[in-house]
Amino acid sequence: MTAASADLTVNGRRASFTALPDDERLLDTLRWRLGLKGTKEGCRTGDCGACTVLVDGRSTLSCLTLTREVEDAAITTIDLGAGDREVDRVRAAFAAAGALQCGYCTPGFVIALAGLLKERGRSLSLDEILDSLQGNLCRCTGYAAIARAAALAREAAP
Amino acid sequence: MxxxxxxxxxxxxxxxxxxxxxxxxxxxxxxxxxxxxxxxxxxxxxxxxxxxLRRLPWRTLDWVGGALTIGSTLPLRSLEDDPGVRAQLPGLYQAVHAVGSVALRHRATIGGNLGRSAPASDLIPMLLALDAEVDLVGPSAERRLSVNDFVRASRRTALAPGELIRSVRVPESRPSAYVWQRVRLANDISQIAVAVAYSPSGRRWSVAVGGMPPRPVLLPEVARGLGNARPTDPALRAAGERATREVTIAADQRASEEYRRRLVGTLLGRAVRSVDVAEGVHR
Missing domain, CATH: 3.30.43 (Uridine Diphospho-n-acetylenolpyruvylglucosamine Reductase; domain 2)
Incomplete structure (x- = not known):
């Protein structure tokens, strides 16, 4: 079969599809089948990080991930409501630092940083955080405010 | 469709x-x-x-003494997170860390990197310098090849039809380093890279160069020139000059031949100087 049925768990909700093409990318399933447009398409070559989502809590490039490969996993995107400790904390830090200009890269940065806090918690130094965010590009070059947000999110870690 | x-x-x-x-x-x-x-x-x-390959039981990492066996589908991020890799194979840690971004390394694997055999692979030069081997499973038999024999050319390997990489084996812990040159520091592909490792058991160096087509290569003569301990500054300079002369440098869209040739000795010097040879002696 090249378009069998599929089940996906996104932001705690189960979604079922009757015919999902085998080659479909997670990014396209999220945006076009589920209407979750918070996750952005940037380069579609794994270079910009705009499409970053969490797969079982780990940051993942949804443009380079087949939807069928993550059927058994829990997907978290920026369209998640309030209630996730790390995502909430990073959102608050970005708001407090005013860490966005056009906003296109912001969902990717927020999810990548939330994933990093889930992975490492307080053990991370600020340098390590910034090093780990190198896969996210801001074409407005608003990195100074993003770095301030990262520092705030790190300080707020329990 | x-x-x-x-x-x-x-x-x-x-x-x-x-x-x-x-x-x-x-x-x-x-x-x-x-x-x-x-x-x-x-x-x-x-x-x-x-x-x-996601349902195969190959997301493994096993240390036996100083030898490391890495399951082919283990995400690179897990390899990077292993404290043993960081301490015992610092060059491998550096090479893994050089691949893409954190989000990419959560999915990318060592088996994929070898099997796809990109000419600019960051892992292959380091695996060459560590004398790593690949264990293959196929329709008729299992076999073990050195990484040097496994990688054939740009995007070409010794994999036969139906054959898969089960694991990669690094035979011993080695003080080592991986250094690279890129247009952008972050999330880019190396224009040229040098991997070095010192074998405490053999009291010898290995040197590999990568980042350009057709494939990463070992430089045994250059390695011999580094002697059997920490090289003196003149010996290191001579090895750098030898590397500059001897390695076959190719140009592609990422760098000219001349640029790469100028860098190879510099990167070799930087790599060797960063290796703590004494670290291996006591192990």
Whole structure:
């Protein structure tokens, strides 16, 4: 079969599809089948990080991930409501630092940083955080405010 | 319409059979997919069947003494997170850390990196300098090849139809280093890279150069010139000059031949100086 049925768990909700093409990318399933447009398409070559989502809590490039490969996993995107400790904390830090200009890269940065806090918690130094965010590009070059947000999110870690 | 059929076998035997069954129309194994899917998007690969390896029991990392066996589908991020890798194989840690971004390394695998055999692979030069081997499973037999014999050319390996990389074996802990030059510091591909390792058991250096076509290569003569301990500054300079002369440098869209030639000795010096040879002696 090249378009069998599929089940996906996104932001705690189960979604079922009757015919999902085998080659479909997670990014396209999220945006076009589920209407979750918070996750952005940037380069579609794994270079910009705009499409970053969490797969079982780990940051993942949804443009380079087949939807069928993550059927058994829990997907978290920026369209998640309030209630996730790390995502909430990073959102608050970005708001407090005013860490966005056009906003296109912001969902990717927020999810990548939330994933990093889930992975490492307080053990991370600020340098390590910034090093780990190198896969996210801001074409407005608003990195100074993003770095301030990262520092705030790190300080707020329990 | 899907560009390919995806199958997700539950056993190694089934995976090998799935790969073989589509010979003629073309099949490709899928580990992390971070390279294969790009090639499919760009039309450089068009397999009729893609065989997912995600249900195979190969996400493993085993230390036996100083030897490390890495399951082929272990995400690179897990390799980078292993405290043993950081302490015992610092060059391998640096090479893994040099691959893409954190989000990419959560999916990309060592088996995928070797199997796809990109000329600018960051892992292959380091694995060459560590004398690493690959364990292959196939329709008729299992076999072990050195990474040097496994990698044939740009995007070409010794993998036979239906054959898969099960694991990669690094025979001993080695003080080592991986240094590279890129246009951008972050999330880029190396223009040229040098991997060095010192074998405490053999009291010898290994040197490999990567980052350019057709494939990463070992430089045994340059390594010999480094002697059997920390080289003196003149010996290191001579080895750098020798590397500059002897390595076959190619140009491509990422760097000219001359640029790479100027850098190879510099990177070699930087790499060797950063290695703590004494670290290996007491182990």
């Amino acid at each position: 899907s560009a390919f059929e995806l199958v997700t076998p539950r056993s190694v035997e089934e995976a090998i059979a799935s790969l073989r069954a589509s010979d003629g129309t073309g099949s490709a194994p899928l580990a992390g997919g971070t390279d294969l899917l790009l090639d499919i998007d760009d039309g450089r690969a068009a397999p009729a069947r893609v065989v997912s």
